[in-house]
Amino acid sequence: xxxxxxxxxxxxxxxxxxxxxxxxxxxxxxxxxxxxxxxxxxxxxxxxxxxxxxxxxxxxxxxxxxxxxxxxxxxxxxxxxxxxxxxxxxxxxxxxxxxxxxxxxxxxxxxxxxxxxxxxxxxxxxxxxxxxxxxxxxxxxxxxxxxxxxxxxxxxxxxxxxxxxxxxxxxxxxxxxxxxxxxxxxxxxxxxxxxxxxxxxxxxxxxxxxxxxxxxxxxxxxxxxxxxxxxxxxxxxxxxxxxxxxxxxxxxxxxxxxxxxxxxxxxxxxxxxxxxxxxxxxxxxxxxxxxxxxxxxxxxxxxxxxxxxxxxxxxxxxxxxxxxxxxxxxxxxxxxxxxxxxxxxxxxxxxxxxxxxxxxxxxxxxxxxxxxxxxxxxxxxxxxxxxxxxxxxxxxxxxxxxxxxxxxxxxxxxxxxxxxxxxxxxxxxxxxxxxxxxxxxxxxxxxxxxxxxxxxxxxxxxxxxxxxxxxxxxxxxxxxxxxxxxxxxxxxxxxxxxxxxxxxxxxxxxxxxxxxxxxxxxxxxxxxxxxxxxxxxxxxxxxxxxxxxxxxxxxxxxxxxxxxxxxxxxxxxxxxxxxxxxxxxxx
Amino acid sequence: xxxxxxxxxxxxxxxxxxxxxxxxxxxxxxxxxxxxxxxxxxxxxxxxxxxxxxxxxxxxxxxxxxxxxxxxxxxxxxxxxxxxxxxxxxxxxxxxxxxxxxxxxxxxxxxxxxxxxxxxxxxxxxxxxxxxxxxxxxxxxxxxxxxxxxxxxxxxxxxxxxxxxxxxxxxxxxxxxxxxxxxxxxxxxxxxxxxxxxxxxxxxxxxxxxxxxxxxxxxxxxxxxxxxxxxxxxxxxxxxxxxxxxxxxxxxxxxx
Numbered sequence: 001x002x003x004x005x006x007x008x009x010x011x012x013x014x015x016x017x018x019x020x021x022x023x024x025x026x027x028x029x030x031x032x033x034x035x036x037x038x039x040x041x042x043x044x045x046x047x048x049x050x051x052x053x054x055x056x057x058x059x060x061x062x063x064x065x066x067x068x069x070x071x072x073x074x075x076x077x078x079x080x081x082x083x084x085x086x087x088x089x090x091x092x093x094x095x096x097x098x099x100x101x102x103x104x105x106x107x108x109x110x111x112x113x114x115x116x117x118x119x120x121x122x123x124x125x126x127x128x129x130x131x132x133x134x135x136x137x138x139x140x141x142x143x144x145x146x147x148x149x150x151x152x153x154x155x156x157x158x159x160x161x162x163x164x165x166x167x168x169x170x171x172x173x174x175x176x177x178x179x180x181x182x183x184x185x186x187x188x189x190x191x192x193x194x195x196x197x198x199x200x201x202x203x204x205x206x207x208x209x210x211x212x213x214x215x216x217x218x219x220x221x222x223x224x225x226x227x228x229x230x231x232x233x234x235x236x237x238x239x240x241x242x243x244x245x246x247x248x249x250x251x252x253x254x255x256x257x258x259x260x261x262x263x264x265x266x267x268x269x270x271x272x273x274x275x276x277x278x279x280x281x282x283x284x285x286x287x288x289x290x291x292x293x294x295x296x297x298x299x300x301x302x303x304x305x306x307x308x309x310x311x312x313x314x315x316x317x318x319x320x321x322x323x324x325x326x327x328x329x330x331x332x333x334x335x336x337x338x339x340x341x342x343x344x345x346x347x348x349x350x351x352x353x354x355x356x357x358x359x360x361x362x363x364x365x366x367x368x369x370x371x372x373x374x375x376x377x378x379x380x381x382x383x384x385x386x387x388x389x390x391x392x393x394x395x396x397x398x399x400x401x402x403x404x405x406x407x408x409x410x411x412x413x414x415x416x417x418x419x420x421x422x423x424x425x426x427x428x429x430x431x432x433x434x435x436x437x438x439x440x441x442x443x444x445x446x447x448x449x450x451x452x453x454x455x456x457x458x459x460x461x462x463x464x465x466x467x468x469x470x471x472x473x474x475x476x477x478x479x480x481x482x483x484x485x486x487x488x489x490x491x492x493x494x495x496x497x498x499x500x501x502x503x504x505x506x507x508x509x510x511x512x513x514x515x516x517x518x519x520x521x522x523x524x525x526x527x528x529x530x531x532x533x534x535x536x537x538x539x540x541x542x543x544x545x546x547x548x549x550x551x552x553x554x555x556x557x558x559x560x561x562x563x564x565x566x567x568x569x570x571x572x573x574x575x576x577x578x579x580x581x582x583x584x585x586x587x
Numbered sequence: 588x589x590x591x592x593x594x595x596x597x598x599x600x601x602x603x604x605x606x607x608x609x610x611x612x613x614x615x616x617x618x619x620x621x622x623x624x625x626x627x628x629x630x631x632x633x634x635x636x637x638x639x640x641x642x643x644x645x646x647x648x649x650x651x652x653x654x655x656x657x658x659x660x661x662x663x664x665x666x667x668x669x670x671x672x673x674x675x676x677x678x679x680x681x682x683x684x685x686x687x688x689x690x691x692x693x694x695x696x697x698x699x700x701x702x703x704x705x706x707x708x709x710x711x712x713x714x715x716x717x718x719x720x721x722x723x724x725x726x727x728x729x730x731x732x733x734x735x736x737x738x739x740x741x742x743x744x745x746x747x748x749x750x751x752x753x754x755x756x757x758x759x760x761x762x763x764x765x766x767x768x769x770x771x772x773x774x775x776x777x778x779x780x781x782x783x784x785x786x787x788x789x790x791x792x793x794x795x796x797x798x799x800x801x802x803x804x805x806x807x808x809x810x811x812x813x814x815x816x817x818x819x820x821x822x823x824x825x826x827x828x829x830x831x832x833x834x835x836x837x838x839x840x841x842x843x
Contacts, residue, residue, distance in 0.1 A: 325693065335687040335688070335692070335693075336687065336688060336690075338687050338693075339683075339687035339688045342680065342684065343673075343676075346675070346676055350675040350676070350716060351675050413673060414671070414672075414673050414674065414675075417672050417673050417674075419665075419671060420672075420673075420684075420685055420732070422636075422637060422660075423635065423636070423660050423663070424660065424661075424685060424689050425657055425660060426657065426690070427657050
């Protein structure tokens with residue numbers, strides 16, 4: 001019988017299932033709720049890996065180029081540590097991005113549970129897919145960077161070809177292990193929290209935990225870039241670091257890149273580090289991580305099998321409806337505005353994908369705050385006074401928020417369902433966009449500046465804090481109007497074509513524009529805070545600007561354009577209009 | 588009266604609907620039948636103003652609908668074939684959003700939505716995200732959203748899909764009631780028994796073209812066939828279902 005024949009070769013069948021599942025899980029790492037390479041997956045993955053390869057190759061030469069001429073007498077350990085830190089940071093960031101698909105989820109459970117699969121096969125395939133994924137990144141990070149390590153460093157230790165080959169092998173192995181550690185550190189933390197809280201509580205807290213990790217990661221990356229640009233001396237004077245090394249011993253106990261640096265040196269046979277012995281932490285860490293990962297993944301999947309999430313029912317419905325009615329009556333009299341406002345609010349509340357995208361932008365903004373503070377542009381002892389660093393912080397945060405919203409709203413939540421907006425389209429399209437602006441103002445910018453007021457009122461005094469918050473709010477509203485001036489889309493309801501922002505071309509002007517914006521706006525505010533009457537003139541100018549933008553939209557833009565439900569692709573050929581004589585061109 | 592005049596729709600040059608013309612009168616439920624891929628959904632989407640025909644036009648009361656599309660859309664109710672709703676919203680939120688976009692006041696919406704949810708048996712689930720709904724529950728929400736504003740023209744593409752027996756009976760009776768009120772109703776379905784029971788007229792479409800357009804009794808009389816099923820089979824189905832079923836059973840049994 002066929003039934004018997006299929007059971008006759010269980011090992012072969014399981015191996016085949018394992019192969020198919022590993023491939024499936026591996027591909028899902030490139031196409032999930034947060035990361036989606038769509039139809040050009042291979043090209044995009046190759047592109048990202050190439051950028052990482054070139055970048056790591058470049059910084060390896062920046063770090064190690066001097067050893068072409070200067071003998072390495074053990075000081076290369078610092079560069080190795082910095083380089084291992086870079087690998088771990090990259091892999092840590094990737095881990096946070098892939099957060100949702102690290103463990104087999106409900107979707108896997110729903111699709112795989114009815115099939116004749118052993119849990120062991122599913123979990124093993126998942127683990128293997130993650131190993132392959134990390135291996136891919138580790139390979140791209142090493143492919144060019146290892147050249148500097150392998151060609152420049154061994155010559156100062158031995159002229160033996162065996163030592164040279166051994167050095168290369170040790171380098172590759174340690175770097176790969178460091179990558180695995182950097183990646184699985186976050187994953188183990190994720191699993192640990194998930195098992196501790198249970199799937200339902202974790203689902204609610206997931207965004208916040210992930211955002212916190214993103215902030216930490218973004219801060220570390222920025223600090224790393226700072227070291228790269230200004231040198232380690234800019235953060236901690238290197239000489240001081242070297243002379244105080246014995247005192248700093250305890251710090252290195254908790255600094256994984258150092259463990260792996262020690263492992264690197266120990267594997268080469270000539271440990272020269274003052275705290276030699278930390279390599280044991282690296283080995284224990286790797287073993288513990290593999291064990292904890294296997295356990296948490298098994299436990300998390302087991303829990304999912306045992307109980308289905310029943311969802312939750314609305315509580316305190318009457319109170320909620322009362323507040324909603326009061327709020328609507330006060331701020332949202334127009335029904336279309338009301339519909340758009342609540343659609344925006346509820347989509348951001350319930351779509352993990354959009355929430356995480358926004359959290360990523362906010363994390364970058366928040367990570368800039370400690371970065372700006374540690375830049376030490378403020379005189380010692382004056383950090384909490386009126387200074388440019390402290391003044392621009394709300395502007396940085398609001399800009400990150402607005403940019404995030406602009407980006408997130410362009411991504412559809414369920415494109416096939418936007419027929420409902422098409423079918424109910426109203427003639428006065430202005431109401432749609434007013435609803436959107438009210439949502440941004442009341443749901444996002446308003447609460448942000450209330451928080452800003454509270455924090456600065458504690459730091460400074462309530463009056464100065466009030467001026468400061470009002471200034472930030474008004475400037476942010478102007479920025480919002482500028483960012484959304486031609487945004488003729490219902491949020492989350494228009495198709496999306498990636499690459500229209502042309503970040504790969506315009507990234508430098510964007511960064512320079514942002515730096516100019518926060519600097520100029522911050523300096524103006526510092527001036528105005530000295531003579532508060534000037535605020536009135538400033539607010540007047542802002543109001544006139546806003547009225548101008550609104551008049552342009554109402555009398556021109558909205559009259560000549562329709563709501564856009566389909567993003568228009570870039571033209572295949574850009575017409576420079578050369579064929580028409582200039583005197584006949586229409587203005 | 589809603590009229591389709593010589594409608595043709597091509598996708599990448601391939602016609603999905605060819606030269607389709609018919610008129611729908613108030614107080615009439617028109618059944619729109621055809622096999623998979625015949626062009627039913629395309630026709631209904633064109634009638635809803637969601638698709639632009641390649642050729643021909645749709646008129647309402649003699650005026651082309653594209654002349655004032657927004658005004659036309661405000662009088663139609665549409666139930667799509669696929670359960671395409673924003674599943675991250677609850678039924679309550681979704682219906683409120685649709686109602687507000689149609690200009691219905693919150694007070695009236697509260698009354699209407701509460702009543703509809705209760706009558707459709709969704710009261711206890713109306714605050715849950717629709718991602719946790721069954722197909723039938725989503726279908727009920729779609730039907731409610733199509734009728735919320737008391738439309739004049741009702742376009743239904745497989746409205747009973749996923750509904751349980753009692754809900755299907757309610758919807759059938761509701762359509763009969765609404766047609767008596769003078770509404771224009773087009774009802775696309777594969778369930779021939781329902782069409783036979785509630786539709787005063789039947790249009791059968793095959794490979795994008797109309798194969799028949801008459802009342803069930805007239806078709807039955809003309810073709811000398813006792814039921815709509817047999818008429819449909821004679822006009823549209825070109826293969827013997829029994830032979831196909833045998834072929835499928837044989838394909839399943841194949842081994843390495």
